[in-house]
Structures are given as C-alpha cells and as structure tokens.
Amino acid sequence: MTPSQKINIGLLGYGTVGSNVYGLLESQAGEIEKATGASISISRIMVRDPSLPRAGAPSELFTGNFDDILSDAGISIIVELIGGVEPAFDYVTAALEQGKAVITANKQLLSRQGFYLFRLAQDKKTQIRFEASVAGAIPVIKVLRESMVAAGLKSIYGIVNGTTNFILTEMSRTGVRYEDALARAQEWGYAEADPGEDISGKDAAAKMAILASIAFHTSVGLEDVTCAGIENVSRRDIAYARELGLTVKLLGVARLYDDRINVRVYPALIKQDHPLASVSGAYNAVFLKGAAIDEIMLSGPGAGGTETASAVVSDIISAVARRESPGFLEYPVAYRNLDFFPDEEVVSTFYLRLEVEDEPGVLAAIASAFGKHGVSIESVIQKGRGARAELVMVFHPVKESRFAAAIKEAGGLEVVKSTPRPIRVEGSHDDGQ
Ligand SMILES: NC(=O)c1ccc[n+]([C@@H]2O[C@H](COP(=O)([O-])OP(=O)(O)OC[C@H]3O[C@@H](n4cnc5c(N)ncnc54)[C@H](OP(=O)(O)O)[C@@H]3O)[C@@H](O)[C@H]2O)c1
Numbered sequence: 358m359t360p361s362q363k364i365n366i367g368l369l370g371y372g373t374v375g376s377n378v379y380g381l382l383e384s385q386a387g388e389i390e391k392a393t394g395a396s397i398s399i400s401r402i403m404v405r406d407p408s409l410p411r412a413g414a415p416s417e418l419f420t421g422n423f424d425d426i427l428s429d430a431g432i433s434i435i436v437e438l439i440g441g442v443e444p445a446f447d448y449v450t451a452a453l454e455q456g457k458a459v460i461t462a463n464k465q466l467l468s469r470q471g472f473y474l475f476r477l478a479q480d481k482k483t484q485i486r487f488e489a490s491v492a493g494a495i496p497v498i499k500v501l502r503e504s505m506v507a508a509g510l511k512s513i514y515g516i517v518n519g520t521t522n523f524i525l526t527e528m529s530r531t532g533v534r535y536e537d538a539l540a541r542a543q544e545w546g547y548a549e550a551d552p553g554e555d556i557s558g559k560d561a562a563a564k565m566a567i568l569a570s571i572a573f574h575t576s577v578g579l580e581d582v583t584c585a586g587i588e589n590v591s592r593r594d595i596a597y598a599r600e601l602g603l604t605v606k607l608l609g610v611a612r613l614y615d616d617r618i619n620v621r622v623y624p625a626l627i628k629q630d631h632p633l634a635s636v637s638g639a640y641n642a643v644f645l646k647g648a649a650i651d652e653i654m655l656s657g658p659g660a661g662g663t664e665t666a667s668a669v670v671s672d673i674i675s676a677v678a679r680r681e682s683p684g685f686l687e688y689p690v691a692y693r694n695l696d697f698f699p700d701e702e703v704v705s706t707f708y709l710r711l712e713v714e715d716e717p718g719v720l721a722a723i724a725s726a727f728g729k730h731g732v733s734i735e736s737v738i739q740k741g742r743g744a745r746a747e748l749v750m751v752f753h754p755v756k757e758s759r760f761a762a763a764i765k766e767a768g769g770l771e772v773v774k775s776t777p778r779p780i781r782v783e784g785s786h787d788d789g790q
Pocket of ligand 1: 371373375
C-alpha cells in the first residue's frame with residue numbers, strides 16, 4: 358500500500374466554525390484519508406489571543422502571528438475563518454501570492470474583493486474555494502460551478518438569510534409582531550445581539566452578489582445589489598397574504614435579461630404551493646431556473662458551527678483532490694463583464710395594503726390614480742375598520758418605474774391614510790425568462 362501524502366493546513370480563526378472544522382477533520386480523519394489518499398491535518402492555528410485555553414486542539418498549535426503560518430513551507434492550504442474584510446483580505450492575498458490554496462467562509466470579503474481574489478488565484482495557479490460563504494451546508498457553489506455550466510441559467514431565487522427566514526416564519530406561524538419575533542430569534546440563538554446586517558437584507562445581498570457572480574460568470578459586488586429588509590413587514594400583511602394564498606419571504610433575486618443582469622434582495626410574497634414557501638425557520642434554499650434544467654431547488658441548514666464546517670471540509674477535500682493540476686473549476690473568475698439591468702425597468706407584480714377613508718368613491722379615486730400611470734388592479738379586497746377601510750390590492754405586472762409614479766400619486770390622495778408600502782409578488786407572472 359502506498360503511504361498517504363501528508364497535507365498540512367493553517368487555520369485562521371478558532372471560533373464557532375474554526376473549532377468545528379478542527380473537530381471534523383480529527384473525527385473523520387480515517388474516512389477522509391480513504392477518500393483522498395491524503396492525511397490531512399491542521400498544523401497551525403491563528404487566533405487573536407493564543408494564550409487563552411481552547412477546547413479541542415493542543416495549545417502548541419496556536420499562534421497570534423500570521424507569519425508563523427505564511428512562512429511555513431509545509432502548509433499548502435490556508436483556511437480563513439476569521440470573518441470581516443480586514444485583516445482577512447491581507448492574509449488571503451498573501452497566501453494566494455505564495456501559491457497556497459485558500460478556503461474561506463467569508464461573504465463580507467468575497468462580496469467586496471471576490472473579483473480581485475479570484476483573478477489572483479488564477480494568476481498564481483492556485484485555488485480559492487468558498488462554499489461555506491453562501492447557504493451554510495448547502496453545496497450550491499459547487500453545483501453552480503460544476504453542474505450548471507450548460508444549464509442556461511436565467512434566474513436564481515435565494516432564501517439565504519436564516520435569521521430573517523426564522524422571524525418571518527414565526528410571524529406567519531404564530532401571528533406575533535415583528536419586534537416579538539425578533540426577540541424570540543435572539544433568545545433562541547437565531548439572531549445576533551446586533552441583527553442589523555441580517556434584518557436590513559445586507560447579509561443576503563452579499564451572498565447574492567457571490568451567487569450571481571458565479572452563476573452568470575460576471576463581476577457582481579455588494580454595491581451592485583439593491584436591498585430592502587424586513588423591518589416594515591407587518592403581521593397584517595402576513596395575514597392578508599395568507600388569505601390570498603401567499604406567504605412572505607426575504608428573497609434574493611438574480612435575473613438575466615438577455616445580456617444584462619439585475620440582482621436584488623427584498624421581502625416578497627410567493628404562492629403557498631411554491632417550493633420556496635415551505636422553506637421555514639432558519640433553513641436556506643436556492644432555487645435555480647434555466648433553459649436546460651427547468652427548475653432545481655437546493656435547501657438545508659444555512660448556518661451553524663458543524664453545518665458550516667462540513668462545507669469548509671468539503672472544500673478542503675476538493676482542494677486536495679485537485680492540487681496536482683488545478684483546472685478551470687479552480688478558477689471562479691468572471692469571464693464576461695455584463696451590464697446591469699436597471700431596477701426601474703424590471704416588470705413586477707405588486708401587492709399593496711392601503712388604509713383609506715371609508716366613504717363612497719374612494720376605490721374609484723385610487724383606481725384612477727393608478728390608471729393614469731398605466732397600472733391596473735388585478736384584485737382588491739376591502740375590509741372595514743371603523744371609520745376607515747383597508748384596501749388590499751394585487752396589481753397586474755407592470756414596469757417598476759410606472760408603479761413608483763402611481764404609488765406617489767395614490768399616496769398623495771387625501772383619502773389615503775397610510776404610507777403605501779408595496780410588496781412584490783414573485784413567481785406569479787412570466788418574468789421574461
Ligand atoms: N457561525 C456560522 O454559523 C457561520 C455560517 C456561515 C459562515 N460563517 C462565516 O465563517 C467565518 C467565521 O465565523 P465564526 O462564527 O466562526 O466567527 P467567530 O466565532 O467570531 O470566530 C472568529 C475567530 O477568528 C479569530 N479572529 C478574529 N479576528 C482576528 C484577527 N484579527 N486575528 C486573528 N484571529 C482573529 C477569533 O480569535 P479569538 O478566538 O482569539 O477571538 C476567533 O477564533 C465568518 O466569515 C462567518 O461569516 C459563519
């Protein structure tokens with residue numbers, strides 16, 4: 358029997374994910390060696406304070422100095438699990454410059470510097486892998502890079518933030534207000550003490566930037582993704598949506614319009630029988646549509662120490678398997694530079710709840726305000742609320758610029774007593790795909 362080749366890894370970060378990567382590599386060492394023919398071990402670990410006692414790994418592996426890892430010629434793979442842009446960017450850049458392979462779970466870094474790092478890896482004929490940066494344990498990057506090359510992908514819909522999905526699921530399931538669902542998410546460990554990035558849609562936007570870049574082979578950065586969060590989703594909207602057979606999700610949507618793309622994150626209503634509607638709690642899902650594949654959905658846990666570590670370890674195994682002759686799959690470089698399709702030109706279907714004076718002629722006035730801009734109402738439900746009434750409307754698909762103008766006009770009518778906050782309805786019309 359040929360002796361196994363020994364692969365040494367330098368691990369940056371020993372927190373929730375890093376410690377689980379260490380644990381998984383230890384506990385699965387036998388299986389991994391049989392599968393890869395290599396004995397893979399972590400030979401150095403960088404943390405902020407190496408003097409602190411750490412469970413799992415022996416204390417002599419820890420260092421607070423990146424150069425201890427970079428200058429170790431025996432280390433061929435660096436796994437970055439520090440998070441944030443700096444100093445992770447400097448460390449990853451230095452590792453790639455030296456031809457070391459890099460595995461990272463860092464969506465903040467990739468959504469800002471991905472294009473640069475991808476090119477650097479290609480120039481240095483080494484690899485950068487980042488499965489765990491989007492949708493935790495779900496192997497979506499691998500599927501996009503390897504299995505979808507000829508799929509003719511046209512759109513991607515993602516539920517890629519577990520915190521917001523948990524909150525919206527709780528609001529739908531129990532009828533609680535947004536604030537109470539958020540408090541519950543924090544109490545049960547599904548939301549950070551500072552949940553700003555999740556709630557505002559920014560975390561999902563970073564992940565959609567990465568997914569869209571890989572799926573459409575173009576450069577999409579965080580700044581190219583328009584995003585709206587879930588702060589204004591009310592339980593009344595959720596209740597009315599249910600009456601209409603719809604459910605609310607924070608969706609990331611990336612679409613190709615001929616040779617232009619549009620990538621956005623927003624709360625959206627989808628039909629209750631759509632596969633994405635059943636993705637609940639902290640789960641994530643990515644729904645792919647393409648000419649040759651029709652529709653494919655991947656779903657599973659979107660975060661968590663062991664789940665994310667499993668994606669990191671699978672990247673380590675792929676990097677080891679391909680280390681002798683990295684080919685095109687190792688270079689996720691965008692090879693075309695697509696323009697962006699403007700948000701205002703996208704054709705969407707909208708849902709809108711308006712509080713209005715309960716008097717004759719109100720509906721006609723509102724319909725006329727929308728009609729002036731070529732926006733027509735598909736269905737309307739009127740609910741009495743004392744001296745006021747609520748109109749719950751769904752519109753025919755319309756160019757977003759027209760709808761914005763109509764909303765402005767309708768919102769200015771004296772009979773309208775609430776700020777119009779429309780929600781897009783997805784999957785209900787042919788979006789040109
Ligand atoms: N947690 C999840 O479920 C999850 C899911 C998907 C992706 N991710 C991504 O995985 C990465 C790691 O997340 P995590 O939850 O494991 O983070 P974490 O628990 O906060 O751990 C971060 C680790 O990095 C070390 N570190 C931070 N800044 C450092 C610096 N400047 N120099 C050296 N070491 C530094 C910390 O050292 P000390 O221990 O000394 O503080 C700690 O060991 C992030 O990119 C995150 O977005 C996490």
